Amino acid sequence: MAEPQVAQKAPYIYKPEKDEKVAWCACGMSKTQPFCDGSHRGSEFRPIVLDVQAGKTCAFCGCKQTGNAPMCDGTHSML
Numbered sequence: 369m370a371e372p373q374v375a376q377k378a379p380y381i382y383k384p385e386k387d388e389k390v391a392w393c394a395c396g397m398s399k400t401q402p403f404c405d406g407s408h409r410g411s412e413f414r415p416i417v418l419d420v421q422a423g424k425t426c427a428f429c430g431c432k433q434t435g436n437a438p439m440c441d442g443t444h445s446m447l
Contacts, residue, residue: 370412372396372432377447379427379440386422391415392429392438402428402438 373396380402384390391404395413398405404415416438420426429437431444 372413374431374433374444374447375401376430377444378430379444380430381425381427382420383425384420384422387419389417389419391417394432394437396432402430 372394375393375396375398382390382402392402392415393400393404393408394415395408395411397407399407408414418438427440429440429443431447433443433447434441435443
């Protein structure tokens, strides 16, 4: 199994202004972190699609090593 690329060793904080559907990048190669831009094509990685609520702050995993994908669980502090 391939390892995802570490995009950053910190979470991406995101607070949407409206309800929306997002696709979290699981491979770490997206240029639009923390969201998928299709860079995973040709790999075994797939984005995680979820609905986010307006005004609710999300801490998306930046290191791609979380055990609670797509949310940060602090794993980056051990890298």
